[in-house]
Amino acid sequence: MDEVFKALADASRRSLLDRLHAKNGQTLNELCDGLAMTRQAVTKHLGILEAANLVTTLRHGREKLHYLNPVPIHQIGERWIKKFERGKLVALSELKRQLEKRDE
């Protein structure tokens, strides 16, 4: 679990996860596109994310695709969120989302 927190404690790596969350199954080229990071840096960050099991890579034809793996994040949730709290948390997040949407 230490590896997961270390991997998440970096804004660049979180932005790579955000990109995969927006569009899953991207190649390295797609992930680098429009980023202010060198290809080398992206490769390094992806390696750390993969070692923490937050990213899974897969060969599809000739391409190597990157997928967001939310299983470790789910496990963190299971560890600290009690069963009866879950419904209330979902309701709170939804309330926040609705209220903030109105301000846009």
Add this chain to the structure above:
Amino acid sequence: MSKQANLDPRNFKPAIVYTIYIAAPPEKVWEALTTAEFSRQYFSGHAVEVDQRIGGAFIMRTPDGALHISGEVIECEPPRKLTVTFNVNWPALVERLGPTLVTYTIEPAGDVVKLTMLQSHDRDISDDILSGGCAGWPAILSSLKSLLETGQTLAIKMQPPERMLAALKEMGIGTP
């Protein structure tokens, strides 16, 4: 003509890919994926039945015995790889969305195994529809891991996401 003429897994692109490490032998993970005795405990009470040969039936029943998933075994290499068609038995679903493939791969990784689950489609599927798998699989896999490592499952109450049900309804697909 082969039964799987239209079902070459290479024509399917993974839409959801989840990986989990489990401290158990590959054979035990395989058994958990393919037997009802285990699946009832980690898959929201659903009972899996697999005829472990290419072309064999793969089905999953709800706790009340209704047929929920009906499919066919496409690849079967115990205890390493299982690919099945994983078609939810809701009216018009396969006609509108095409077949769904689920692949499990089990790889030794030191003293543990790496279990990877792929949900693949032969066409683009909207995020709204995929939200069902995105919500369900992490809970199912976490519960499977917990069961094999500790003997305890996680009591996770799962409901199909509203956005998925709304998207299915819009496409004319029946939901329970």
